[in-house]
Structures are given as C-alpha cells and as structure tokens.
Amino acid sequence: MPKWYEEQSKQSDVVISSRIRLARNFAKYPFSPKLTLEQAELLCEEIHNHLEEKKTKLEEIVGKYYYYNVIKASEIEKEALVERHIITKKLAQKKQPTGVIMTEDESVSLMLNEEDHIRIQAISSGMNLLPLLEKANAIDDFISESLQYAFDDKLGYLTSSPTNIGTGLRASIMVYLPALGISGKMDKLIDEVSQQDVSIRGVYGEGNKSLAYIYQISNCKTIGMSECDIIQNLITIVDQIIKQERNRREYLLDSNFDKYEDQVYRSYGVLRYAKQISTADAMTLLAQIKFGYDSKIIASEETPSFYKLMMAIQPANLQKILGKNAGVKERERARAKFLNESLPELIHL
Numbered sequence: 001m002p003k004w005y006e007e008q009s010k011q012s013d014v015v016i017s018s019r020i021r022l023a024r025n026f027a028k029y030p031f032s033p034k035l036t037l038e039q040a041e042l043l044c045e046e047i048h049n050h051l052e053e054k055k056t057k058l059e060e061i062v063g064k065y066y067y068y069n070v071i072k073a074s075e076i077e078k079e080a081l082v083e084r085h086i087i088t089k090k091l092a093q094k095k096q097p098t099g100v101i102m103t104e105d106e107s108v109s110l111m112l113n114e115e116d117h118i119r120i121q122a123i124s125s126g127m128n129l130l131p132l133l134e135k136a137n138a139i140d141d142f143i144s145e146s147l148q149y150a151f152d153d154k155l156g157y158l159t160s161s162p163t164n165i166g167t168g169l170r171a172s173i174m175v176y177l178p179a180l181g182i183s184g185k186m187d188k189l190i191d192e193v194s195q196q197d198v199s200i201r202g203v204y205g206e207g208n209k210s211l212a213y214i215y216q217i218s219n220c221k222t223i224g225m226s227e228c229d230i231i232q233n234l235i236t237i238v239d240q241i242i243k244q245e246r247n248r249r250e251y252l253l254d255s256n257f258d259k260y261e262d263q264v265y266r267s268y269g270v271l272r273y274a275k276q277i278s279t280a281d282a283m284t285l286l287a288q289i290k291f292g293y294d295s296k297i298i299a300s301e302e303t304p305s306f307y308k309l310m311m312a313i314q315p316a317n318l319q320k321i322l323g324k325n326a327g328v329k330e331r332e333r334a335r336a337k338f339l340n341e342s343l344p345e346l347i348h349l
C-alpha cells in the first residue's frame with residue numbers, strides 16, 4: 001500500500017502535504033497532565049477496546065489500521081515514527097501509558113494520552129484540507145458514539161491547553177519555499193501572516209531559518225470561527241504564498257540562471273558520488289536538486305519523491321532501513337550510499 005508521501009500531487013513544486021488534527025478529551029477523566037498512572041492506563045485501554053469492538057466500522061472510514069503500544073517501543077522505533085510525522089515528539093517522550101492507532105498508509109493516526117486524551121490526525125500529500133477534515137470528522141463522530149467528550153455549549157471542545165479550545169482544530173500545510181528563503185523574505189512573511197492568525201514555522205531546524213526551506217503553515221485561532229472558515233482562511237493565505245514563491249523563483253532564474261543551474265548540478269553531483277554525508281547537508285542538497293527539477297533545469301525519466309527521500313535519510317528511519325543501530329559515522333556513510341543509489345540518471349534537456 002503506497003504511503004501518503006509516495007504520492008505525487010498537484011502543486012508539488014511548493015506544497016508537500018496537508019494535515020488536520022482534532023484535539024479531544026473525555027468528560028470522565030481529568031486532562032492528560034493531571035492523570036494518574038492508573039487513569040492513563042485505563043484511558044488508553046478504554047479507547048483501544050472501544051475501537052477494537054467496532055474495528056470493521058472504523059476500517060470503513062480509515063482503511064486497515066493497527067495499534068502500537070508506544071511505551072514498549074524502542075527509542076529508535078519511536079524516533080522513526082516522529083520523523084514520519086505519525087506521532088509527535090511529545091508523545092514519544094511521554095513516561096505515562098500512551099498508544100497510537102495508525103493506518104497502513106500512515107495517513108491517519110490517533111494519538112492516545114498526548115497533550116489531550118486523543119488527537120485525531122489525518123495527513124495527505126498536496127493541498128487537501130477539506131477532504132481531510134471530512135475524514136477526521138467521521139472518525140470524531142465514530143468515537144463520540146460511545147465515549148462522551150468534554151464539551152461546553154459556549155466554548156466548544158475543552159482542551160488541555162487553552163490554545164486549542166473550541167474546535168480543537170489545527171490545520172496545516174507543509175510547503176517548500178526556497179526562493180522566498182534565498183531572497184530573505186521569510187521574516188516579513190511570518191510577520192504578515194501572524195496578523196491574520198496564521199503561523200509559519202520551520203519544520204527542520206529552528207525558527208524561520210528552516211533546513212531545506214521546508215515550513216508548516218497553520219491556523220493559530222481555534223475558537224470563534226467555524227472549522228470551514230479556519231480552513232478557508234488558511235487556504236487563501238497559502239494560495240498567496242504559493243504565488244509569491246513561484247514569482248520569486250521566476251525572478252531568481254531570470255536574473256541569475258547560470259548561478260542556480262551550476263548549484264543544481266553541483267548538488268546532484270555531490271549526492272550521486274559523496275561517500276559520507278550528514279542529515280543537514282543531504283537535506284540542503286536534496287532541496288537544491290528539487291528546485292532544479294521544479295524549474296526544469298534538470299530532469300530524469302521518473303521524478304523522485306523528494307520528501308520520501310528526506311524522511312528516509314533522517315537518523316532513525318535510516319537505521320530502520322539498515323536494520324540495525326548505527327553511530328554517526330556509519331549513518332553518514334549509509335546515508336550517502338542510499339542517496340547515491342536513489343537519485344536517478346539525468347536526461348539531457
């Protein structure tokens with residue numbers, strides 16, 4: 001079964017993926033930070049049993065899924081799930097009982113006892129927020145058939161952190177903004193969108209200097225607006241950012257094609273032949289090669305899925321591919337070998 005990050009989507013020159021998550025809590029338990037060990041265990045067990053009892057019905061909504069007992073997993077297993085966005089760092093680091101229900105294609109995961117009792121997450125490639133919201137809402141309805149949520153008529157869904165109260169919805173689009181990044185436009189953009197209740201954060205690295213120019217753009221406000229309005233506001237802003245990014249790419253190539261052409265070929269050459277490489281260097285070079293493909297500077301018979309490669313070379317997932325624990329040096333050699341073999345031959349344009 002193909003994973004969400006293996007699918008090619010429209011607008012893939014800028015948009016990588018969409019994510020919807022709903023934060024929910026159950027009326028009969030205290031919020032997660034206040035749960036005792038026994039309560040946390042009971043909570044996970046109750047949700048898991050409830051889902052198992054009606055497994056066929058849930059699988060009609062999400063497809064084939066399995067339950068993963070996070071607390072029993074090795075550190076590398078947990079880190080690999082974080083790198084593939086199935087669970088959050090917060091869940092991986094939790095000392096209390098937790099669990100995750102995840103589908104085979106990794107597009108849906110239900111995190112138990114994270115910051116809230118349950119976090120429903122749906123991801124897909126491309127710009128796809130409304131269908132994802134529909135799927136998350138179907139899961140939400142299914143759960144609420146037999147477990148009562150903490151809900152207030154005025155406030156909406158009650159959540160552990162006030163920043164999620166109301167709809168409990170976080171909608172997000174992961175994007176690739178090399179031209180805006182290279183041109184030093186990100187600070188201004190981050191400032192502008194924050195005035196419209198939207199935040200932009202680097203996915204890899206800290207702050208606005210994201211590694212590989214990958215950012216997630218998400219809603220800040222969760223209350224006082226409907227789910228559809230929150231999403232529509234986000235889509236409008238992301239559409240504008242896509243336009244700005246494309247215009248800037250055109251400008252950069254028009255004004256200095258030779259420089260970017262050279263950079264793309266150099267990056268390709270290094271990744272095809274390097275013998276050892278760090279995650280950060282490999283991410284940067286992959287981003288430059290992607291820029292080359294999207295700008296039609298280079299091409300191959302089949303365009304590689306860059307985001308799939310980026311996730312595969314992260315430390316934990318690389319060790320999973322290797323099938324063993326490996327130190328930094330061994331990983332750097334394995335990463336280089338993996339990329340040497342993964343990049344296709346170029347065809348001359």
Ligand SMILES: Nc1ncnc2c1ncn2[C@@H]1O[C@H](COP(=O)(O)OP(=O)(O)OP(=O)(O)O)[C@@H](O)[C@H]1O
Pocket residue numbers: 017018019021082085086087088115123164170172173174203216
């Ligand atoms: N559009 C997206 N596509 C794929 N993964 C995403 C997307 N947006 C966020 N993620 C991933 O989801 C995970 C959780 O992200 P984040 O911490 O922003 O989530 P959140 O649910 O909004 O949490 P919080 O309540 O702390 O704000 C991270 O692994 C992040 O990279």
